[in-house]
Amino acid sequence: MTAAANQSGRRPTASRRLERAGIRDVAAAAGVSITTVSDALNGKGRLPDETRSRVREVAERLGYRPSAAARTLRTGRSGLIGLTVTTYGEEPFTFTEFAYFAEMARAATSAALSRGYALVVLPASSRHDVWSNIALDGTVVIDPPDQDPLVSELYRSGVPVVSDGKPGNCPVTAWVDNDHEAAVLGILDHLSEAGARRIGLLTGTSTDTYTRLSTDAYLGWCHRVGQEPVYEAYPAHDPAAGAVAADRLLARPDRPDAVYGLFDPNGTDLLAAARRYGLRVPDDLLLVCCSESDVYAGTEPPITTLSLKPRRIGTTVVNLLIDAIEGVDSGTGADTGRLFPPRFRTAGTGPPPGTLMPTELIVRASSERRSPRTTVSPPRPPGEG
Amino acid sequence: MTAAANQSGRRPTASRRLERAGIRDVAAAAGVSITTVSDALNGKGRLPDETRSRVREVAERLGYRPSAAARTLRTGRSGLIGLTVTTYGEEPFTFTEFAYFAEMARAATSAALSRGYALVVLPASSRHDVWSNIALDGTVVIDPPDQDPLVSELYRSGVPVVSDGKPGNCPVTAWVDNDHEAAVLGILDHLSEAGARRIGLLTGTSTDTYTRLSTDAYLGWCHRVGQEPVYEAYPAHDPAAGAVAADRLLARPDRPDAVYGLFDPNGTDLLAAARRYGLRVPDDLLLVCCSESDVYAGTEPPITTLSLKPRRIGTTVVNLLIDAIEGVDSGTGADTGRLFPPRFRTAGTGPPPGTLMPTELIVRASSERRSPRTTVSPPRPPGEG
């Protein structure tokens, strides 16, 4: 067996002092071949349980840890998936600025971990060397802009890409998005029922899908109902601009009596603006905004919010991505490659599969004219409990 | 040159159809050796600029992307650093629950990226296979518990470990922490000056350094000043328990007239409890809590908070870690290894270097008796503007 050890693992330098034990060392110590060690540790091959456990024992004793790099090189899989967030401006990344991202990323991380993958956050604007220095099995892209070159290159490289937000013009493996149109229409109906006559919109100037779909839905609704659109747009990544836009919206001569704000901080901004103009909420102004933050449960009055359910999205996106990575094809798996389980079908036909997920409207006092008072613990009608 | 190409890169299977171009392909296409390509692309070796640019051009044309896995295997460096967060209970990880973590992680990610590293979040409780499947150049550990086996193993493996929070008994390369003792003493003095006679503490039951140091500082202060300690402890990861503890604290017969809460949600919980007992803040009860959230600027009244400056911490921790990874030794670099720049000195003498960073107390109405009213835009004395 000494011969075998010498043959397979010839060491030029006499003895490296404190090096980590490799698979060769385990093989030598257990008196078996490298193959046997690998098989024993990975539960493959045909080995009697006795050999398996003996090898495992030796490996444990030597403190053997397989080299992730070598395994990745050999198998072509790193167990790493990227979470790409498009960045605005110079700031490294806005990211946790909005609770949506934070929640979504958290859920994505959890989902990845529970399937044995780790998640690494990579702003699209990172130095290129960072991108190419990391072996990624796949990537989640949040709200890719039209014609995103990064996504295109990834896709071309054969790396599965799943996007959160329906992609404009990028080819992706799959995508997940909320049903923004339905959400906006639902809110507008809700406000109408609460007595709104002229509903305004606080929206963004960027061209991402969320902003576009939501604004279009609003405009379409206005057209259908015969209301003149009343909206202000501002660059969504600039918090200061949001407050200004909120103020502008309420300062208009055709001031709306209800407003839906597309972004997280709009609620407080609108509330502050309303106070400045002496408008009472909800009596003079109905308010809804899209937010994941629960501070709106504690404002005065509490504000109705639309939740995009970021956790559900994050989980779904990651699971879809890992399915693609591991070749869990839902379509025809006819002529997949032979070397590895099919990484990704390049020659897919038709548009990539997309999933629309419902949103949730959390109705609070700010959008209910009927709610008589905002005192502590009002007597609830028994039908609600 | 065809001979060279054949010799170095013999392809058994006739032609792999859509495989990514490797360094061999570039070498063949440029009519040079693999060595030359590697040197040209990495800016090493002695090559005339003409060759360099020609090789680069060919590589670009072929869409060559070096294999991160192979490079990692060869160089022993992955460009990946871990961010480990100790988890409580069954939840995958609390993490963004507290704004401190979110901010700190964000800063850490940015700092890593700007130095060419990517950061991957790995809960300590992750399945073991995830941990060993990823090649990490180093790890940041947030608040490691005493005798953390994970940290010990990492350290033994020669992976640099830098901890956020002074480590109890784990060996680490370096650590960074706030000066919690000074912070607590500062707050207690601040409250005393505002007229507090009996200061209570809302603290946690866990044994992490933050909780321990802060509580000890409080107890020491009480002893020195001659005040009987008044505190309630609860499991910090359980938000519901926090509200209960806040209530208990204010329900005591020896009810404090000022409270410092160690955790983020304590502010709102204490405020709610105060309302329940008809206590006015700050008139009947002075309030301070440790939080990074700016919702406390908007509560009624606004609440004084202690900020641990998580961004500064995250940035510092990561930079320290990368310094250690890249062998930027501040100590004696006498007999470092020859293969690579010194990864990490195992035989360090004395305790690992620690850095204490100052905190910031953001004083708001809740801890100032002098503030006469909380109406909108009070007439400011000209001295302040």
Added chain:
DNA sequence: CGGGCACGGAGAAACGTATCTTCATCAATG
């Protein structure tokens, strides 16, 4: 009695890069 089969295991070829060593060439210098 011979061929096949299940069993247990070993050999060796990749995976794609970085880098150490070597080599040829040519000019300059003693």
Added chain:
DNA sequence: CATTGATGAAGATACGTTTCTCCGTGCCCG
């Protein structure tokens, strides 16, 4: 003229796995 030194580039090896292929040995069964 022979030696040296710089220049430009190729050869070969190692990084540590996984896995495909193959080999011997018993044993059963036709």
